[in-house]
Amino acid sequence: MPDDPDGPSERPSERSHSFPEQRILVLHNADFGESSDGDPTYEARADVVNQAHDVARALVTHGHFVDVIGVDRDDLPELLERLRDDLPDLVFNLVGSLAQVEQNSVVATALLEAFGVPFTGPGTLSIASCCNKQRTKQILHSEGISTPRWSVVDAQFRSRVADLAAVAGVGYPAIVKLLADDGAQGISHRSVVFDDDGLARQLRAMREQFPGRKLLVEEYIDGRELNVSLLGDRLLPMMEIDLSALPKGLPRIVTYDWKWTKSADDYKRASASTLAQGLSPALVERIQSVARQSFAALGVCDYGRIDLRLASDGTPYVLEVNPNCDLSDRAAISLAAQAAGIAYDEMIEEIAESARDRFVGLAPAKRSPYASESGQ
Numbered sequence: 001m002p003d004d005p006d007g008p009s010e011r012p013s014e015r016s017h018s019f020p021e022q023r024i025l026v027l028h029n030a031d032f033g034e035s036s037d038g039d040p041t042y043e044a045r046a047d048v049v050n051q052a053h054d055v056a057r058a059l060v061t062h063g064h065f066v067d068v069i070g071v072d073r074d075d076l077p078e079l080l081e082r083l084r085d086d087l088p089d090l091v092f093n094l095v096g097s098l099a100q101v102e103q104n105s106v107v108a109t110a111l112l113e114a115f116g117v118p119f120t121g122p123g124t125l126s127i128a129s130c131c132n133k134q135r136t137k138q139i140l141h142s143e144g145i146s147t148p149r150w151s152v153v154d155a156q157f158r159s160r161v162a163d164l165a166a167v168a169g170v171g172y173p174a175i176v177k178l179l180a181d182d183g184a185q186g187i188s189h190r191s192v193v194f195d196d197d198g199l200a201r202q203l204r205a206m207r208e209q210f211p212g213r214k215l216l217v218e219e220y221i222d223g224r225e226l227n228v229s230l231l232g233d234r235l236l237p238m239m240e241i242d243l244s245a246l247p248k249g250l251p252r253i254v255t256y257d258w259k260w261t262k263s264a265d266d267y268k269r270a271s272a273s274t275l276a277q278g279l280s281p282a283l284v285e286r287i288q289s290v291a292r293q294s295f296a297a298l299g300v301c302d303y304g305r306i307d308l309r310l311a312s313d314g315t316p317y318v319l320e321v322n323p324n325c326d327l328s329d330r331a332a333i334s335l336a337a338q339a340a341g342i343a344y345d346e347m348i349e350e351i352a353e354s355a356r357d358r359f360v361g362l363a364p365a366k367r368s369p370y371a372s373e374s375g376q
């Protein structure tokens with residue numbers, strides 16, 4: 001758990017009046033090696049270091065004292081000791097996984113909860129619900145929010161008959177994903193399948209590449225890809241990922257390569273999220289309402305992002321809810337904030353302030369942030 005030698009630790013003079021200087025610990029996962037050799041999901045996990053630097057820089061700009069620490073599972077005793085001996089005013093929680101398993105990030109939130117230290121983002125219950133896409137979908141479904149039909153498939157190899165029986169209700173086309181990982185891990189153009197043979201092939205490939213991980217087979221929604229971010233008590237302008245650069249014949253999806261593999265064709269085709277244009281005011285309102293409901297149902301607070309696909313009949317389908325979404329200065333939420341006139345540093349400050357307020361009870365109104373109206 002080395003303190004980041006490059007991390008900012010100085011404090012410049014500028015200060016916000018409402019949120020006086022704080023001792024803030026930026027905590028992130030460090031469950032990746034020196035290089036991507038032999039680790040198919042290295043980039044998705046290692047990117048958190050860039051986020052931590054961006055966040056720390058922003059907090060320093062606002063006059064806070066900032067430490068940046070990366071932890072993996074075996075560093076937990078040290079973290080515990082550190083919290084016991086020197087509790088910060090606030091933890092900016094960027095722990096997205098431990099020991100390369102996203103669900104283990106609840107160990108970090110549980111620890112922070114046990115210490116009663118204020119931290120950004122939601123607590124253990126919400127993180128656990130969002131880490132597991134089936135749990136997320138069950139909660140959304142129970143709230144009447146549209147999410148694609150789905151089935152969960154065992155991690156262990158099964159007979160073709162058993163696999164096909166397990167996903168019979170989903171139909172084709174379908175997409176095969178990991179049940180509990182993000183960052184488009186395991187997603188390639190082969191993930192979208194059109195018949196039993198394609199499905200059986202992709203299940204086998206995923207089981208080989210990600211042993212022991214349960215899989216989610218989901219109805220494939222062909223349509224625009226939108227995302228809506230939450231900042232403090234309001235929704236940010238809706239953003240879109242333009243997938244039109246993908247050649248005809250390839251499914252229009254965000255693949256792992258699109259996000260992370262610099263040498264891949266998909267990466268070269270990728271462009272940053274842009275403001276979603278050309279949607280009717282009624283549809284914008286409908287999607288925002290879905291976003292508010294989704295954040296509330298999953299208990300997301302301070303910040304977060306939902307990913308949606310807009311079906312041809314106009315139904316917005318929620319794919320997932322990200323309570324600890326990417327916070328780098330080029331992330332979708334940062335671009336959405338920028339579109340709303342909120343600079344990156346201000347956005348990070350607002351997230352920290354929102355978290356602090358929840359804990360010290362300075363702004364009780366912010367405890368149910370999704371009820372208020374906000375537009376784009």
Ligand SMILES: Nc1ncnc2c1ncn2[C@@H]1O[C@H](COP(=O)(O)OP(=O)(O)O)[C@@H](O)[C@H]1O
Binds near residue numbers: 148175177220225309
């Ligand atoms: N049901 C679906 N229909 C259409 N595209 C999908 C579907 N599920 C996932 N995708 C595509 O795969 C990408 C990654 O899937 P997502 O569920 O958001 O997982 P992750 O947690 O890896 O971001 C999405 O951004 C989208 O492009």
Ligand SMILES: [Mg+2]
Binds near residue numbers: 184
């Ligand atoms: Mg996603």
